Amino acid sequence: MYQPTASGTFDTLKTTDVVRRRWLRTDLFGATYALQKTFAHSVVQSLTLGGAAVGYRGQHFDELQWAQRGTTIPAPGTRYDDEPEARKTDINNYLRGNFELAEGLNLFADAQYRRVAYTVFAPLDSATKAPQTFTFDFFNPKAGLTYQLPAGLQAFASYAQAQREPTRSDYTDAPAARRPTSERLHDFEAGLRRQQGQLQFGLTGYYMRYTNQLVLNGQLDDVGNALHVNVPNSYRAGLEVEAAFQPTSTLTLRGAVALSRNRILAYTDYLAKYDKSFNLVGFENTAYAETTIAYSPALVANFNPEVQPLPRLFVALPGRYVARQYLDNTANESRSLAGYFVQDARLRYLWQPENQATGLPREIELAVQVSNVFGRLYANNGYTYGYISGGETYRFTYLSPQAPANVLASLNVRF
Numbered sequence: 001m002y003q004p005t006a007s008g009t010f011d012t013l014k015t016t017d018v019v020r021r022r023w024l025r026t027d028l029f030g031a032t033y034a035l036q037k038t039f040a041h042s043v044v045q046s047l048t049l050g051g052a053a054v055g056y057r058g059q060h061f062d063e064l065q066w067a068q069r070g071t072t073i074p075a076p077g078t079r080y081d082d083e084p085e086a087r088k089t090d091i092n093n094y095l096r097g098n099f100e101l102a103e104g105l106n107l108f109a110d111a112q113y114r115r116v117a118y119t120v121f122a123p124l125d126s127a128t129k130a131p132q133t134f135t136f137d138f139f140n141p142k143a144g145l146t147y148q149l150p151a152g153l154q155a156f157a158s159y160a161q162a163q164r165e166p167t168r169s170d171y172t173d174a175p176a177a178r179r180p181t182s183e184r185l186h187d188f189e190a191g192l193r194r195q196q197g198q199l200q201f202g203l204t205g206y207y208m209r210y211t212n213q214l215v216l217n218g219q220l221d222d223v224g225n226a227l228h229v230n231v232p233n234s235y236r237a238g239l240e241v242e243a244a245f246q247p248t249s250t251l252t253l254r255g256a257v258a259l260s261r262n263r264i265l266a267y268t269d270y271l272a273k274y275d276k277s278f279n280l281v282g283f284e285n286t287a288y289a290e291t292t293i294a295y296s297p298a299l300v301a302n303f304n305p306e307v308q309p310l311p312r313l314f315v316a317l318p319g320r321y322v323a324r325q326y327l328d329n330t331a332n333e334s335r336s337l338a339g340y341f342v343q344d345a346r347l348r349y350l351w352q353p354e355n356q357a358t359g360l361p362r363e364i365e366l367a368v369q370v371s372n373v374f375g376r377l378y379a380n381n382g383y384t385y386g387y388i389s390g391g392e393t394y395r396f397t398y399l400s401p402q403a404p405a406n407v408l409a410s411l412n413v414r415f
Contacts, residue, residue, distance in 0.1 A: 019066040020080075030054030030090075043099055045106075051093035058168075059085045084131050086168060087119040104148035114138040114163075122171045122179075134171065136182050138163040152197060157190040166214060170228050178270070180230045184211040201243040208236040215264070215329060216294050231329070233265040234293060255303035262296035264288070267329050273388040284388055292331040297339070299323040314348040327384040327397060335397050340378035342402075345370045363414040368407065375404040 034050035062081040094112035101107055116136045123129050144158030162185045170180050191204035214228040238260030245253045271284045300323070306316040325337040346369040353360040379399035386395040 013069060017068040018064060021063045021065055023061050023063065024058060025061075026056065026058040028054070028056050043101065045098040045100055048096040049094075050096070051091070054090045056088040056090075057085055058087075059083065083121045086121065086172075087117075088168065089115075089117045091115050106146045107143065108146075109143040110141065112138075112140040114140065116165050118165075118168065118171060120168055120171045123174075123176045125176055132171075136163075136165045138182075152194050154193050154195070155191070156193070158188075160187045161185065162187065164214060166228060170214075173227060178229070180214055180228050181212055183214045183230065185209070185213075198247065199243070199245050201241070204240045206236070206238060206240070210234045210236075213264075213293075229329075231264045231267050234263060235265075236260055236262045236293070236296070250308040252306050253303075254305075255301070257299070257301045259299055260296070261298065262293040264291050264293055264329060267291050269328070269330055271386055271388055271393070274390075276390045278389065286330070288330065291329055292326055294326050294329050297323040297325045299339075312350050314346075314350065316346040316348075317343070318346065319343045322380070327382050335384045335395065337379055337382055337399065340376060340380070342372050342376055342378065343374055345373050361413045361415050363412075365412040365414075366410075367412070368409045371406050371408065372403065373405055377404065378402055 030053055032050070032052040034048060036046060036048045038046045060081075060083045061079050064078060064080050092112055092114040094110060096110040097108070099107040099109070114137075116138070118134045119131060120134075121129055122132050124132070140161050140163060142158065142160030144156060146154060146156045148154055163182055164185075165182045166180045174180065186209045187206065188208075189204055189206045191202065193202040194200055210231075210233070212230040212232060213234045215231055215234070216228060238258060240256070240258045242256035243254070247253075267288045269286045269288070271286070272280060273282045273284055275281050299321070302318065302320040304316055304318040306314055308314050319342065321339070321341045323339040324333070326332065327335045327337065346367065349366045351364045352362070353364075379401050382397065382399040384395070384397040386393065388394070
């Protein structure tokens with residue numbers, strides 16, 4: 001495309017402002033089933049055979065709507081990028097059993113087989129894309145014991161293996177040489193809980209060991225999907241405490257705290273390198289012996305005191321705290337979300353008509369909630385990326401700021 005200059009000559013224009021529309025047409029369909037058999041006066045209490053089959057079909061295509069300059073611009077609505085249809089098939093079957101091994105001692109066991117298949121238009125190399133199929137076969141067992149103790153206490157312990165495939169974007173937008181594979185998790189949990197009386201609580205300790213964990217690297221593809229990378233060895237370990245205390249019939253105190261240590265034991269960060277013409281020339285790699293998993297705060301806490309000052313009227317003051325989260329896996333504070341605390345207030349008026357014969361609703365609730373009552377300025381999400389160009393390193397961090405004080409009113413009518 002050429003643009004006339006003041007002297008009558010022409011300059012070649014290689015760029016122009018455009019408006020484009022990016023489309024996604026999808027179909028999702030499937031079926032589930034479950035067959036259950038219960039047993040009386042037997043060690044085997046119940047057996048369940050179940051499963052599901054889900055199919056997904058999706059097509060991405062782009063249309064050029066408008067261009068500021070150009071002599072060969074197609075008519076509005078013309079597709080300029082029309083990828084072949086993407087497909088995903090997800091089939092699973094499981095067998096679950098509940099057993100009473102002794103008085104107060106129960107066992108559950110579950111075995112699942114899951115098969116996942118993707119067919120996507122993905123890179124073969126740095127210059128070529130073609131339809132490709134990727135298939136995963138997963139066997140996921142889990143089992144747990146529960147033991148009833150005096151004073152309404154219950155002790156429990158469990159083990160589970162879980163596996164997860166990458167997302168479609170991980171195939172379509174990641175270089176073939178660095179395409180992620182599936183992750184495997186070994187999850188060990190044990191704890192104590194009480195679910196009756198004035199004081200109810202749950203205490204759970206966990207250790208989650210991963211192989212090839214899929215972690216977010218802080219980057220997005222060109223339509224905003226988060227991208228993942230595999231890390232060979234990583235873990236999450238922590239303690240979760242939740243409690244509810246009702247000292248009087250009109251006052252309830254609830255809260256929960258989760259402490260966790262989220263670590264990658266060996267991680268390599270890749271930073272793309274470009275020349276002055278912005279041609280990719282390679283990557284600069286930085287190795288970390290141990291680092292923090294992105295988007296994984298070490299502390300999350302919430303509390304929710306609620307009082308009933310008058311019949312049918314409830315006042316609650318829910319609040320939550322989230323500690324610092326890193327936006328990539330380098331544990332760099334300049335690319336992170338600062339910890340924040342947000343306080344809300346909620347007022348509910350609940351009316352339950354006593355005479356149902358009149359045809360009145362079963363329950364009417366009028367509620368008003370003021371979120372972020374102190375107008376805290378904070379961001380609860382974001383992303384980051386960087387590159388090297390012409391020998392200079394550039395880093396960009398984008399945050400998602402949340403609204404200051406805001407009000408939501410609702411009317412719920414239940415019949």
